[in-house]
Amino acid sequence: MQDHHLAFVFPAFTNDYADHPGQTMPGFDQYFSELLFKAASHTDQELAQFTFENRAFHDDELRTQYITYIYSCAASSLLRNNGLSPGFTAGYSMGIYAALFDGGAVSFETGLTLIRLAHGSLLKSLPGAEYTMGTLIGLDRKDIETLIDKSAFSIEITNQNASHSFVISGRRAEVHQLLKLAKEEGALNTRDLSVSIPYHSSELKAGAMDFADNLGKLDIGSPQTPVISLVDQALLTNPRMVAAELVRNLYYPLNWFNTMQALLGHGVSHFIECGPSKGLAKNARFIEGARNFYTLNAIPPASSD
Amino acid sequence: MAPITDKIRNEVKEIVYSFFADECEVDLASINSNTSIINDLDGDSLMFLELIEIFKKKYQLDIELKVIGKYAVKHPVATIGQLIDMQLLIIEHENRLLEIDQ
Numbered sequence: 559m560q561d562h563h564l565a566f567v568f569p570a571f572t573n574d575y576a577d578h579p580g581q582t583m584p585g586f587d588q589y590f591s592e593l594l595f596k597a598a599s600h601t602d603q604e605l606a607q608f609t610f611e612n613r614a615f616h617d618d619e620l621r622t623q624y625i626t627y628i629y630s631c632a633a634s635s636l637l638r639n640n641g642l643s644p645g646f647t648a649g650y651s652m653g654i655y656a657a658l659f660d661g662g663a664v665s666f667e668t669g670l671t672l673i674r675l676a677h678g679s680l681l682k683s684l685p686g687a688e689y690t691m692g693t694l695i696g697l698d699r700k701d702i703e704t705l706i707d708k709s710a711f712s713i714e715i716t717n718q719n720a721s722h723s724f725v726i727s728g729r730r731a732e733v734h735q736l737l738k739l740a741k742e743e744g745a746l747n748t749r750d751l752s753v754s755i756p757y758h759s760s761e762l763k764a765g766a767m768d769f770a771d772n773l774g775k776l777d778i779g780s781p782q783t784p785v786i787s788l789v790d791q792a793l794l795t796n797p798r799m800v801a802a803e804l805v806r807n808l809y810y811p812l813n814w815f816n817t818m819q820a821l822l823g824h825g826v827s828h829f830i831e832c833g834p835s836k837g838l839a840k841n842a843r844f845i846e847g848a849r850n851f852y853t854l855n856a857i858p859p860a861s862s863d
Numbered sequence: 864m865a866p867i868t869d870k871i872r873n874e875v876k877e878i879v880y881s882f883f884a885d886e887c888e889v890d891l892a893s894i895n896s897n898t899s900i901i902n903d904l905d906g907d908s909l910m911f912l913e914l915i916e917i918f919k920k921k922y923q924l925d926i927e928l929k930v931i932g933k934y935a936v937k938h939p940v941a942t943i944g945q946l947i948d949m950q951l952l953i954i955e956h957e958n959r960l961l962e963i964d965q
Contacts, residue, residue: 695908696928722912722928741936744929747908840909844916 560783562645565826566634566660568653569835571626573616578834579633579854580610586854589632593666597628601670619754620677623652627673630656630833631666633854637830646793646826648786648817650838651717651757654807660832662782663800675772676808680755683765688730689756691716692737695723696746702726705739716758717788717812720844727756762809770805778804788812791820814838815845822847830857865922867955875950878917879943886910896944911946918950926957934960 580587598606601624608614608625615621630653638660649657655669664672694702699715702724706713713728713736726733737748756762778800784793787803789810794800821829822845829851831838842851852858865871884891887904900906915931918924931953940946953960 695912696932701929741932744927744932744936746912746928746932746935840907843909843913 560643560645563827564644565646565821565829566644566832568630568649568656569833570651571623572835573622575610575834578610582855589636593628593632600667623673627656631659634660634832657785661785676769679769680765690730690733691727691751691753692733693749694740694745714759718815719841727759766805766808773801788817818845867951879947898943922954
């Protein structure tokens with residue numbers, strides 16, 4: 559039976575797996591290995607070379623996405639096998655694929671295919687310029703918009719994590735310049751996310767349309783566990799909505815802060831970050847009502863009963 | 864503007880020490896004013912922001928984060944002692960923090 563007070567949330571891709579829960583979650587390593595070899599067989603044989611120790615593919619954006627996805631799927635599958643059954647799932651940025659797998663809308667293999675197709679379509683669609691994304695903490699949306707307007711940059715705010723925490727996407731030189739200006743304006747922290755694709759920005763519309771053309775060939779079902787949209791916070795309940803969300807997620811701005819508010823509004827009181835990250839859990843400290851937000855290594859006994 | 868009393872000074876110190884001991888999972892007794900937030904505790908800017916929010920609520924402060932950010936650019940914080948000093952200045956001066964340098 560689904561626990562409507564519990565949500566599984568899936569982080570964006572990362573290449574930092576230092577805190578993998580092999581020690582704290584018995585069975586995780588086995589789940590991970592099985593899915594890793596399944597992914598190697600289905601999508602990319604090189605994936606089989608990965609271990610948490612060798613940090614293979616550290617600088618490979620696509621394979622990093624695969625590894626994060628595999629990790630996230632292993633974690634949520636294990637948690638479900640241990641009796642946890644969330645009432646909702648949500649995927650932050652490229653965490654959408656693991657959220658859809660966990661929600662039962664796509665198979666593990668289809669999730670891998672979606673990642674490959676999306677990455678390929680987006681890269682193909684981008685003109686020669688170099689892109690990146692960045693984070694800013696300490697300024698509000700209006701401050702950031704003013705900085706962008708003043709400099710006539712084509713940068714877009716592509717996610718809001720909390721009231722004073724934002725993500726931007728755009729051309730690399732402009733993003734670097736804006737991060738510098740933001741520090742001068744009083745941002746407490748800024749960071750270049752060092753990615754090559756300006757996710758969730760309108761620059762990706764053509765790539766998203768190309769990706770959309772391929773979705774008809776894939777088996778996308780209705781989520782068994784509602785998956786919440788980061789674009790408009792709607793609950794995705796049928797294949798048509800899922801397919802539309804997969805496309806929008808690439809080139810529409812997201813709002814994690816609003817998504818968390820919506821989940822709280824649905825009665826969720828406990829969150830588990832199912833992936834190789836503490837980022838969403840750290841961010842939850844700045845969202846009223848989201849104190850019970852756990853990483854995989856810190857799930858209290860009461861939540862795993 | 865709130866005058867800094869010994870009571871406030873002690874409260875701030877106690878909160879900062881407890882916060883980092885808890886967040887960074889280190890023994891409270893191992894923290895002192897010279898402890899490096901980044902090198903010794905692996906702290907980050909989100910912790911700094913969280914502490915600001917704690918003190919904003921506790922002392923009902925009227926201060927914009929960007930005022931603190933601008934001050935921090937000129938007066939970077941590296942140790943627990945420096946962090947406590949900055950928090951006390953924030954409590955004392957609130958949105959007039961930048962006027963200290965004028």
